[in-house]
Amino acid sequence: MNNTPLLKINNLTVTYPLNSEGSDVLKALDNTSLKVNSGQIIGIVGESGAGKSTIGKAILGLLDPPAKLVSGEIRFLGNSLVGLSEAQFESLRGNQIGYIYQNPMTALNPVLTIGEQVIEAILANTTMTGKEAYNYAIQLLERADVSFAKDRLQKYPHQLSGGLCQRIVFAIAIAAKPKLIVADEPTTALDVTVQSSVLQTLIKLSQEEGIAIILITHDIGVVSETCDYVYVLRNGKHIEQGETVQVLEKPMQEYTRSLMASVPLIEKRLHRFALPNEGKIEGISSHLGYLQEERKEDFSSNKTILKVTNISKTFYTPSTLFKPKDAFQAVKNVSFSVNRGETVGIVGESGSGKSTIGRMILGLEDITEGNVIYKGKDINSIINSEDRLAHYLSIQCIFQDPYSSLNPRMTAGENITYGLKIHKLIDSKNAKSLAQDLMVLVGLQRQDADKLPQSFSGGERQRIGIARALGYRPDFIFCDEPTSALDVSVQANLLNLLKDLQEQFSLTLLFVSHDLAVIRQMCDRVIVMKDGEALENGSNENIFEQPKHAYTRSLLDAMPKFQGLAQY
C-alpha cells in the first residue's frame, strides 16, 4: 500500500461565532484528526451537532463565513488544502474530490434539467465537449443504475423520485473519476427499500473506479454494512476510532457504548433499551392520583378499544392552470382492531397512508368510506359537541415534528394545560402544579415549566408534547413518528419513557413509523402498509421472524443489519 494517505486531517478546529463580536465561539470541530487511504471506505458517525458535516465541508473548501477554520491542516495527496483560493478549490472539486448531499431533492436545482446539471459537471471537470459529453452523461446515468437514462436527461428533479435523484447525484460525483467522495448522509432522506439499493450502487461505483469514500452518517446500520473503518465524533471532539466491528461491537469508550445501546435492533425485541445512567423519575406530588384516576365509563369487559373496518380516504386536488381536478386514494379499504393496553404499530414507507389512518381515527380527517368504532361508538355518528369532546379527550396525539407542534409564544406549562383550561377540566390555580408534575413525569425539571419551547432541545420538546397528551388522561395515544426527528440516543430514552408511561397509566398506543427497528422494539402487533393498503397484519414475532408478504420480506432485507453490542 502507498505510504502517503489520500487524505490526512490533523488537529482540525473549526469555530462558529455565537455572538456578533466573535468573543464567544462554538467549536464545531475541536482538534479532530482523520486519515483516509485510497480506495478505503471510512465512516464518520455521531449525533447531531457532532461536527460530521463540517469535516466534509472543510475538505471541499465549502465552509462559508461565519464558520472559521482556526487551526490544523488538511492534506490531500500530500498537498495542503487550507487557505486555497476559491479558484484553486474549483479545479479540485468534482475533479479530485466529489461530494454527495444528504437530500437529493434539494441538492439538484429545481429549475434546470437533469441533463444540464449532469453535463455541466462533465464540461467543468473533463476535456469532453458537445455530443461526447452528452453521450458520457447517458453512460454515467446507466452506470449509476438509472433506467431510461436518455429520457431522464430531459426531466426536472421534481419529476423523479428521491432514489433516482440520488443516483443522478452519484453520477455527477463520479463524472471526473475523483479519488475521494465525501458522502454526507447519502441515504437518510430515502425510504428503506430505496436506501439499500442506492447504497449498493454507491459502493459498486467506488469499487469500479477505486474511489475512496468518507461516509458521514448517523445510521449505525449503514456504517456496519459498508465501512472498513469508523470514527466516532461527539460535539466536535474525536471520541473513538477503529475497525468497524471493533468500534461498533466492542467499543472502548462510554459514549460509544451508550450510543450503540441506543440503536434499535431488528433481530430481537428487548423489553427496554439498556441505557447507562438512566434517571429514575421521582418527586411527583399532588396530581398523580388525578392522572391515574379511571374514567367513569368502564369498558373493561370489552377487550377491543378500537375497531377499524374497511376505511378508505380519497383526497381531491383542485384544478390548476395546467392540470384538471385530480383524485388520490391515500388509504384503501384497511381494517384492523386494537385491544386495550396494547401497542399496535403501522409501518410503511413515505406515502403509504399510515399517518392518514391515524388522522381519521383522531377525527382530524373525514373518513371517505368505512367505519371506525372507538369504545363501542362509531365516530362517524359523533355529531354533538359533547360526544366530540369526550372523543378528543380520550384519544390524544403525539406529533412528528417537535419544533412545530408546540406554540412558541406559550411556556411549556401553558402548552401542556391550555387545552385543559379551555375545556374547564382544571382551574388555573391547579393548572400550574399539574403542568409541573407532568414535566417531572416525562423526565424534565419542575421549574422548566416556565420556559418557552425554544429553550428546549428536540427530545425535550417531544417530552413536553407527551406531557400535554397525558394531561387529558387519555386512554389511547396516536404516536405519529414521534422519534423520527430525533437523535438515536434521544430516541432510545423517549421510547423507554413511552413504555414506562404506558405501563403506569395503562395506555393503548397506535404507533406509526417508517423505522422497522423502532416498530420492532415498541409494538405488540404490526400492520405493514404500502400505497394505502394493509398488506400484512400480525404479531410482532410473526411479522419480523416469519413474514408472509413479499413486500414485508423486502423491507426486512433492505434494513441495514447491526448486531448490537457484543455482550447482548
Place this chain on the structure above:
Amino acid sequence: MIKYILKRLWHSGILAIVMSLIVFFGLYVVGDPVEMLSDDEFTEQDKIELAIELGLDKPLYEQYFTYTGGMLQGDFGTSFVYNRPVLDLIMERLPATLEISLLAMIIGLGIGIPLGIFSGIKNNSRASKIISFFTTVGYSTPNFWQAIILIMVFAVFLQWLPASGRGLTNSMFGIEWAWLSLNGLQHMALPAINLAIYKICMQQRLAKSGTQEILYQEYMTFARAKGITRNRIIRRHLLRNILIPIVTITGLEVGGLIAFSTVTETIFSWPGIGKLLLDSIHMIDRPVVVAYLILITLMFVFINFVVDVMYAFLDPRIRHQK
C-alpha cells in the same frame, strides 16, 4: 389550458364591464361636459344643441348602452373635446408612452438586477451598503423632485440633453417612433431615466433578497461542490431562480409605467398617453377617459396572463404540477 384561457377572458370581460360602469357614472357626478366645452359667448340654445350633438340630452343609462354598444363593435366613441375618434387619439399617443416605458424598464432591469445580485452576494461589503443606501434614497424621494433635479443638472447646467418634447420622429410600421433617431433618443433620455430610477431601486431590492434566499439553498452548495465556475453558478443556478419573483413584479410594473407615467410625461412635456388622460379628466372628456381605462384594464389582464405563462416557463414545477 384552453379552459384556463376562456376563464381568464370571462374574468376580464366582467372586469371591463365593472370598470366602464364605475368610470361612466363616476364622471357624470364630477361635472357637466357641456359647461366645460362652452365659452362665455354660448347661449342656452347653443348649449342645448351641443348637448344634443354629443348625445348628452338622453338619460344616463341610455347614453351608457349607446356607448358600450358602439364599443362592442369597435367604436370607442368620439372625443367631446377634439371631436375625433377616441381610438385615433389613443393610438396616436400610445407609441410615445410605450417606447419610453419600455426603455425605462430595460434600464431598470439592466442595472437593478446586477446591482441586486452583487449586493446579495457581497452582503456585508461596503459597496453593498452604499448601493443599498442609494436605492433607499431613490425609492423614497418623490419622482417629480428627481425629475426637476435631472433637468437642472443635465439640461440646464451641463446642457447635454433636452428637457422637453419628443424631438424628431421616424415612421416604422406606419407609426411614428422617437427611438429611431439620435435626436429622438436624446429627448427620450431624461424622462426614461426619471422613470427608471424607481425601477432600478425596486429591482435591486428584489434581486438582493432573492439572491440571499437562493444563495443558501443546498443546490447552490452542491453546484459549487461539482466544481463548476462561480460565473456559471450565478448565471444559470442563481439567476434562473431569482427571476421567478422578479417576473411577477416586473409585469405589474410595466403595466403601471404605461398606464400611469402621467407625472413624468407632464414634467418633460412628453406627448404620451398619460398627459392625454390628465387633460381629458380635466375637460370631462368622458369617451376618452372611459375608453382609456377599459383599455388599461384589458392590458393588465393581458400582462397577468403573460406573467403566468412566463412563470410556467421559468419554473418547471408549475408546468408539471400534478
